[in-house]
Amino acid sequence: MATIAFIGLGNMGGPMASNLIKAGHAIVGFDLSAPAVEAAKARGIAISPSAKEAVAAADAVVTMLPSGKHVVAAATGAEGLFAAAKGGTLFIDSSTIDVASARAFHEAAKAAGHLSVDAPVSGGVGGAEAATLTFMVGGSDPAFAAARPLLEAMGKKIVHCGGAGAGQAAKICNNMILGISMIAVSEAFVLGEKLGLSHEALYEVASTSSGQCWSLTTYCPVPGPVPTSPANRGYQPGFAAALMLKDLRLSQEAAGTAGAATALGAAATALYTAFAEQGNEGKDFSGIVEWIRTRDET
Ligand code: NAD
Numbered sequence: 001m002a003t004i005a006f007i008g009l010g011n012m013g014g015p016m017a018s019n020l021i022k023a024g025h026a027i028v029g030f031d032l033s034a035p036a037v038e039a040a041k042a043r044g045i046a047i048s049p050s051a052k053e054a055v056a057a058a059d060a061v062v063t064m065l066p067s068g069k070h071v072v073a074a075a076t077g078a079e080g081l082f083a084a085a086k087g088g089t090l091f092i093d094s095s096t097i098d099v100a101s102a103r104a105f106h107e108a109a110k111a112a113g114h115l116s117v118d119a120p121v122s123g124g125v126g127g128a129e130a131a132t133l134t135f136m137v138g139g140s141d142p143a144f145a146a147a148r149p150l151l152e153a154m155g156k157k158i159v160h161c162g163g164a165g166a167g168q169a170a171k172i173c174n175n176m177i178l179g180i181s182m183i184a185v186s187e188a189f190v191l192g193e194k195l196g197l198s199h200e201a202l203y204e205v206a207s208t209s210s211g212q213c214w215s216l217t218t219y220c221p222v223p224g225p226v227p228t229s230p231a232n233r234g235y236q237p238g239f240a241a242a243l244m245l246k247d248l249r250l251s252q253e254a255a256g257t258a259g260a261a262t263a264l265g266a267a268a269t270a271l272y273t274a275f276a277e278q279g280n281e282g283k284d285f286s287g288i289v290e291w292i293r294t295r296d297e298t
Contacts, residue, residue: 001025004150005058007051007074007081008095009040012121013064015128016094016154018043020062022131023153028054052084060090060150067246068101075105082112090146091116094135096247099165099172099254106139106164115143118164119151120171124239132156136174138166172254175247179268179285181215182244186289189222193293199224221289235287244285245272 001024006017009031017027021044029045031037037047048054051074055061061081065071071093075081082091091109093102093116102118109116117139127133133155137144144160151158161170188211192202203225207217219238220226230238248269255262275291 002059002150003028003057005030005048005051005054005061005081006045006064007031007054007061008064008066008070009036009045010064010066011125012094012128013062014040014043014045015125016062016064016133017045019128019131019154020150021045025150025153028058030054051081052079055081055085055089058085058089060092060146061085062092062150063095065093065095067095068097071095071097072101072104072108076108080108082108082114085112085114087113089114090143090150092119092147092150093117094119094121096120096171096250097168098250099168100257102138102165102168115140115146116164117143117147118167119147120167121155122171122174123155127155135159136161136167136170138162138164138168138170140164168250169254172247172251175244176251176262176265176268178215179244179248179251179272180264181213182219182221182286183268183271183288183292185211185213185215186221186286186292189289190293215286219286221286230284230286231289235284235290237282238284238286240281241272241276241283241285241287242281245269245276245281248272 003026004020006027006029009029017029021027027045028048029040030048030051063071091114093105106116117137119135119137121133121135123133131154134157135151135155137160148158161167199222220229221231223231230236251265252269275288280287
C-alpha cells in the first residue's frame with residue numbers, strides 16, 4: 001500500500017483516485033475547484049488543504065489536469081510539486097498534454113531527483129469509473145516499473161511506449177487517426193445518402209470490407225447500425241468535440257515541431273474547429289456527420 005497524492009479531481013481524476021482507494025492505497029487529493037472537491041469527498045477521497053501538503057507525505061503523485069501549462073506550472077518552480085516532494089517520489093502525469101510540456105515535466109522531475117512517467121489515457125469517463133482505461137506510458141524502465149502497479153489499479157491495458165513524452169506522442173497519434181477516420185466515415189454516409197444508399201446497406205458492406213474501422217463499427221455516426229453509439233442518443237458525449245479538437249490541435253503542434261506531413265490531420269483540425277465554433281463543442285465528436293450533411297459543396 002502506498003500513500004498517493006492525487007492532484008486534479010475532475011471528471012477523470014475523481015473516479016481514478018477512487019479506484020486507487022479500492023486497490024488499498026491511501027489517497028490525499030487536491031483540486032482548485034470547490035465542486036470537484038465536494039464530488040471527491042462524496043467518493044471518500046481525503047482532501048488536503050494544499051497541493052504541496054498533499055505531495056510532501058506521498059510516495060507517488062498522480063496529476064490529472066487540463067493542459068500542459070497547468071501541469072508545468074503546478075509541478076515546477078520553487079513553489080511547485082517537485083520541490084515539495086521528498087526525494088525519489090514517483091510522479092505520474094495522466095493529463096493529455098503537448099509533447100514539449102511532457103518533456104519539460106520529465107526534465108524538471110529528474111533534476112529534482114524524482115522518477116516520472118507521462119501516462120495519458122484513453123477510455124473516457126466510463127473507463128475511469130470502471131478502471132478499464134488504457135495507459136500509454138513514456139519514461140525510463142525503472143519509472144515504468146514503479147508506476148505499473150498503480151496504473152493497473154486504474155486501467156486494464158498498460159503500454160510502455162518509450163522514453164520521456166512517448167505516451168503523449170502515442171495518444172495524439174492515435175487520436176489523430178480517430179478524428180480523421182470519423183470524418184471519413186461521416187463523409188461516406190452523407191455521400192451514400194445523396195446516392196440513395198441506406199445507412200444499413202452501407203454499414204453492412206463497409207463493416208465487413210476494407211472500410212472497416214472503430215469510427216464505423218463501435219461509434220457509427222448515424223443512428224441505427226450500432227445501437228450503443230452516441231448517434232442514437234442525440235450525440236450526447238461520449239467524447240466531446242471540444243476534447244477531439246484539443247487532441248487534434250496537439251497533433252498539429254507536434255507535427256509542426258517534428259516536421260511531419262499530416263495533411264489529413266490538418267484538414268480534420270480545420271473541420272473540427274469550424275464544427276466546434278458553431279456551438280457544437282459539447283456534442284459528441286461523431287455529431288460532425290450532421291454538420292457535414294448541411295454543407296453544400298455544389
Ligand atoms: P476536468 O476539467 O473535469 O478536470 C481537471 C481538474 O483539474 C479540474 O477539476 C480543475 O479544477 C483541476 N485543476 C486545474 N488546475 C489545477 C491545479 N493547479 N491544482 C489542482 N487542480 C487543478 O477534466 P477531465 O475531463 O478530468 O480531464 C483531465 C485530463 O484528462 C485532460 O488533460 C483531458 O484532456 C484528459 N482526458 C479526458 C478524457 C475525458 O473523456 N474527459 C479522456 C481522456 C483524457
